[in-house]
Amino acid sequence: MMDQMEWIQGGVTAATGFLAAGAAAGVKYQGRKDMALIYSETPCVAAGVFTGNLVKAAPVLWDREIVTGDKTVHAVVVNSGIANACTGQQGRDCCRETADAVGLALDIPADGVLVASTGVIGMQLPMDKVRAGVSVLAGELSDTLQAGTDAACAIMTTDTLCKEAAVTVTIGGRLVTVGGMCKGSGMIHPNMCTMLGFVTTDVCITKELLQEALRSDVQDTFNMISVDGDTSTNDTLLVLANGGAGNPVISEKGEDYERFCTALHAVNETLARKMAGDGEGATALFETKVIHAASKEEARRLAKSVICSSLTKAAVFGHDANWGRILCALGYSGASFDPERMELYFESSEGKMLIYQDGQAVDYSEEAAARILSAPEVTVIADMKMGDACASAWGCDLSYDYVKINADYRS
Amino acid sequence: MMDQMEWIQGGVTAATGFLAAGAAAGVKYQGRKDMALIYSETPCVAAGVFTGNLVKAAPVLWDREIVTGDKTVHAVVVNSGIANACTGQQGRDCCRETADAVGLALDIPADGVLVASTGVIGMQLPMDKVRAGVSVLAGELSDTLQAGTDAACAIMTTDTLCKEAAVTVTIGGRLVTVGGMCKGSGMIHPNMCTMLGFVTTDVCITKELLQEALRSDVQDTFNMISVDGDTSTNDTLLVLANGGAGNPVISEKGEDYERFCTALHAVNETLARKMAGDGEGATALFETKVIHAASKEEARRLAKSVICSSLTKAAVFGHDANWGRILCALGYSGASFDPERMELYFESSEGKMLIYQDGQAVDYSEEAAARILSAPEVTVIADMKMGDACASAWGCDLSYDYVKINADYRS
Numbered sequence: 001m002m003d004q005m006e007w008i009q010g011g012v013t014a015a016t017g018f019l020a021a022g023a024a025a026g027v028k029y030q031g032r033k034d035m036a037l038i039y040s041e042t043p044c045v046a047a048g049v050f051t052g053n054l055v056k057a058a059p060v061l062w063d064r065e066i067v068t069g070d071k072t073v074h075a076v077v078v079n080s081g082i083a084n085a086c087t088g089q090q091g092r093d094c095c096r097e098t099a100d101a102v103g104l105a106l107d108i109p110a111d112g113v114l115v116a117s118t119g120v121i122g123m124q125l126p127m128d129k130v131r132a133g134v135s136v137l138a139g140e141l142s143d144t145l146q147a148g149t150d151a152a153c154a155i156m157t158t159d160t161l162c163k164e165a166a167v168t169v170t171i172g173g174r175l176v177t178v179g180g181m182c183k184g185s186g187m188i189h190p191n192m193c194t195m196l197g198f199v200t201t202d203v204c205i206t207k208e209l210l211q212e213a214l215r216s217d218v219q220d221t222f223n224m225i226s227v228d229g230d231t232s233t234n235d236t237l238l239v240l241a242n243g244g245a246g247n248p249v250i251s252e253k254g255e256d257y258e259r260f261c262t263a264l265h266a267v268n269e270t271l272a273r274k275m276a277g278d279g280e281g282a283t284a285l286f287e288t289k290v291i292h293a294a295s296k297e298e299a300r301r302l303a304k305s306v307i308c309s310s311l312t313k314a315a316v317f318g319h320d321a322n323w324g325r326i327l328c329a330l331g332y333s334g335a336s337f338d339p340e341r342m343e344l345y346f347e348s349s350e351g352k353m354l355i356y357q358d359g360q361a362v363d364y365s366e367e368a369a370a371r372i373l374s375a376p377e378v379t380v381i382a383d384m385k386m387g388d389a390c391a392s393a394w395g396c397d398l399s400y401d402y403v404k405i406n407a408d409y410r411s
Numbered sequence: 412m413m414d415q416m417e418w419i420q421g422g423v424t425a426a427t428g429f430l431a432a433g434a435a436a437g438v439k440y441q442g443r444k445d446m447a448l449i450y451s452e453t454p455c456v457a458a459g460v461f462t463g464n465l466v467k468a469a470p471v472l473w474d475r476e477i478v479t480g481d482k483t484v485h486a487v488v489v490n491s492g493i494a495n496a497c498t499g500q501q502g503r504d505c506c507r508e509t510a511d512a513v514g515l516a517l518d519i520p521a522d523g524v525l526v527a528s529t530g531v532i533g534m535q536l537p538m539d540k541v542r543a544g545v546s547v548l549a550g551e552l553s554d555t556l557q558a559g560t561d562a563a564c565a566i567m568t569t570d571t572l573c574k575e576a577a578v579t580v581t582i583g584g585r586l587v588t589v590g591g592m593c594k595g596s597g598m599i600h601p602n603m604c605t606m607l608g609f610v611t612t613d614v615c616i617t618k619e620l621l622q623e624a625l626r627s628d629v630q631d632t633f634n635m636i637s638v639d640g641d642t643s644t645n646d647t648l649l650v651l652a653n654g655g656a657g658n659p660v661i662s663e664k665g666e667d668y669e670r671f672c673t674a675l676h677a678v679n680e681t682l683a684r685k686m687a688g689d690g691e692g693a694t695a696l697f698e699t700k701v702i703h704a705a706s707k708e709e710a711r712r713l714a715k716s717v718i719c720s721s722l723t724k725a726a727v728f729g730h731d732a733n734w735g736r737i738l739c740a741l742g743y744s745g746a747s748f749d750p751e752r753m754e755l756y757f758e759s760s761e762g763k764m765l766i767y768q769d770g771q772a773v774d775y776s777e778e779a780a781a782r783i784l785s786a787p788e789v790t791v792i793a794d795m796k797m798g799d800a801c802a803s804a805w806g807c808d809l810s811y812d813y814v815k816i817n818a819d820y821r822s
Contacts, residue, residue, distance in 0.1 A: 052743065053739060053742040053743045054741075054742040054743070054744075054746075054747065054748070054750065055738050055739060055741065055742030055743075055750045056742075083735070085735065085739075086735055086738050086750065086767070086770065086771060086772070087770075087771055088751065088769065088770035088771040089770075090771075091771075120733075120735065121733075121734075121735020121736070121738065121739065122734065122735040122738075122767075122771065122772045231739070231742075231743040232739060233735075233738075233739050233742060310721070310813075310817070311817055314813070314814055314816075314817030314818045315817065315818065317814065317818045318817070318818025320818065322532075323532075323533065324494070324496065324497055324531065324532020324533040324644075325532065327466050327497055327532065327533075327644075328464060328466060328496075328532065328642070328643065328644050330465075330466065331464040331465040331466030331467075331642075331644060332463065332464045332465070332466075332642040333465075335465075336465065337465070339465070339466045339497065340499065356497070356533075358499065359497065359498075359499035359500075360497060360498055360499040360501075360502075360533065361497070361533045398814055398817075399814060399818075400811050400814050400815070402721075402725070402814070403725050403728065403809055403810060403811050403813070403814060404811070405725075406721070406722055406725030406726065406729070406809075407725045407726065407728045407729025407731065407810075
């Protein structure tokens with residue numbers, strides 16, 4: 001099945017029938033694109049997963065209502081700079097007004113417009129600028145890859161790279177495309193991170209199965225990354241499927257569904273890794289693979305505990321093979337294992353090395369370990385020697401720049 | 412009751428019958444004191460609480476066995492520099508050999524000697540240096556306040572200040588003293604931080620009640636602090652009571668027990684606050700007081716979530732009144748509340764200010780808020796408007812120096 005999946009260029013405009021645009025609306029940032037629009041002329045079924053934070057931003061409430069209802073969706077409008085979180089009734093009104101503006105500009109119902117925001121909490125959106133932005137966006141919609149990239153750049157906050165991924169897969173004899181974009185890069189600890197993610201696909205699928213595929217896949221992708229342990233008020237991941245590929249509608253689990261899930265997973269995992277690797281101040285992507293754990297849930301818990309440990313992250317930044325901090329983080333994860341039986345390895349493009357075995361460090365070379373840890377992508381492998389379950393989690397190192405960015409984010 | 416409690420100078424030698432010493436044994440650090448000994452000629456009942464980390468250092472296992480048994484205790488020996496964690500059988504043997512050396516030097520049973528270590532995980536203790544250190548310590552034991560301070564300095568790792576506290580209280584007509592010392596300052600997220608804490612008292616109390624008093628008090632003191640969210644392998648808090656005050660033995664709950672608990676709490680809270688304020692790289696003590704929460708457990712959870720938030724800690728470092736991050740941290744704590752009803756305040760020696768009310772920011776002065784946040788001790792007050800429960804938690808800001816210290820701790 002996997003051999004039929006192909007990586008392609010592009011993001012949210014990769015799939016048939018999806019248009020996008022990015023524009024500089026001056027919502028808060030000046031001199032850069034800060035609003036994005038995604039649009040499908042054909043109505044889409046939409047699925048979404050949202051922050052587990054009790055404090056939910058206004059757009060999260062707006063989208064959740066639409067996604068859980070039975071309406072189809074035509075568009076997603078996004079702004080960066082202001083999160084529209086903790087903004088009370090005025091903030092909720094802004095969502096409706098933004099959706100109204102998009103609806104008017106594209107001649108679609110306002111409740112077919114999803115809304116997302118990211119940025120500073122507690123500020124109100126300047127609606128005059130948002131409305132002007134919507135007009136510009138509507139006029140610039142295009143199905144080019146560049147239009148997708150423009151949208152992906154517009155949603156960035158402290159991100160340093162714009163993040164896109166797309167694949168094709170054959171389903172029911174038709175070529176199906178799944179493409180997406182996302183942004184980080186602080187307050188990233190998805191339970192559902194402010195991560196925002198938007199995936200578009202031309203697959204033909206029922207709303208129920210699209211939601212199930214998304215909900216299941218985030219457990220192993222976006223919910224397995226962390227930059228700083230802070231679960232944002234705005235975390236949102238939306239998938240829109242417009243059916244443009246013309247495959248027989250996927251309405252039950254089976255081979256077609258599995259193929260779609262594989263494609264969705266490939267896009268989600270790639271976007272999640274990009275988000276982790278571009279975490280605020282990050283100099284390296286820090287991956288932890290847990291293998292031979294007793295259960296999937298314990299594997300996830302162990303992997304995530306390591307990539308969340310501030311001390312371990314600081315050690316990765318310093319290229320310091322301080323494996324004791326890793327063992328410590330595994331130990332307080334809440335999962336059970338035998339510290340005397342498990343094994344730890346470091347791996348990167350510079351090689352792979354056993355570090356810890358039989359309850360103590362092996363006689364490894366600190367120099368060689370430091371070389372492995374100096375690569376741009378560093379992996380810790382924890383072999384729990386208990387069972388068959390495995391899980392990966394992705395984070396980043398903790399650097400001076402993380403502090404710099406966050407000590408003074410609002411100014 | 413409180414009016415009878417008096418703060419006094421001193422630490423572990425404040426209480427009658429306790430001697431201490433600090434010595435430079437060269438375990439790992441050079442040119443500074445790195446071993447401490449506490450000793451009571453009279454046998455002590457001992458209580459202890461230990462790390463909840465599954466990976467427990469060898470001294471934790473040694474002490475836990477003694478504290479949960481029925482033997483009395485005479486001494487505690489501590490080294491800094493090497494944690495004796497993840498050191499296998501050899502590490503466990505080191506504990507026994509260290510206790511044997513102390514037993515021999517002081518003519519007491521080895522199983523009356525508690526052992527604690529803090530420092531790098533995974534290194535073996537150089538037993539020749541430890542044994543030589545024990546000899547020096549035994550010869551220098553003294554009941555002076557300076558001897559207590561020497562011990563408190565010897566157990567420091569990345570701490571910048573030595574941490575002591577002591578009080579007196581009258582129980583059963585006799586003057587009872589409770590004094591203690593502790594160290595931080597990284598891997599501090601006690602469930603039970605490597606925090607090490609040692610409290611000595613001359614109260615006369617049963618072992619059972621001493622353990623109960625300790626276990627109950629840590630929930631509101633040491634377990635309410637966090638520097639970096641990493642629960643150490645070595646966290647240990649020990650209390651030794653030698654009965655030297657001559658009060659009628661406290662063998663049941665009642666006024667005498669409550670007085671002792673008040674004194675123990677005062678010492679523990681002071682030590683915990685000192686530890687948080689001297690967290691690695693900290694420029695400020697960051698306190699969160701949750702009031703009017705629905706339950707004590709929710710109050711604790713809310714308070715701790717805020718002081719653990721990396722983004723909030725970085726904002727405190729930047730003197731940035733980024734209250735949205737506080738609300739975000741309250742929101743992902745797992746406790747339930749109404750974000751539209753609760754209120755947030757900033758408070759310090761520079762004043763007190765309402766920041767958030769009715770679901771949005773009040774019209775406050777950013778300048779005035781920054782002034783409040785520039786004090787050495789900064790408090791956030793979260794009024795949940797739900798019930799009667801309250802809790803305080805203590806952390807510190809997140810600075811460049813935290814990263815610096817931890818990117819290169821082992822070298």
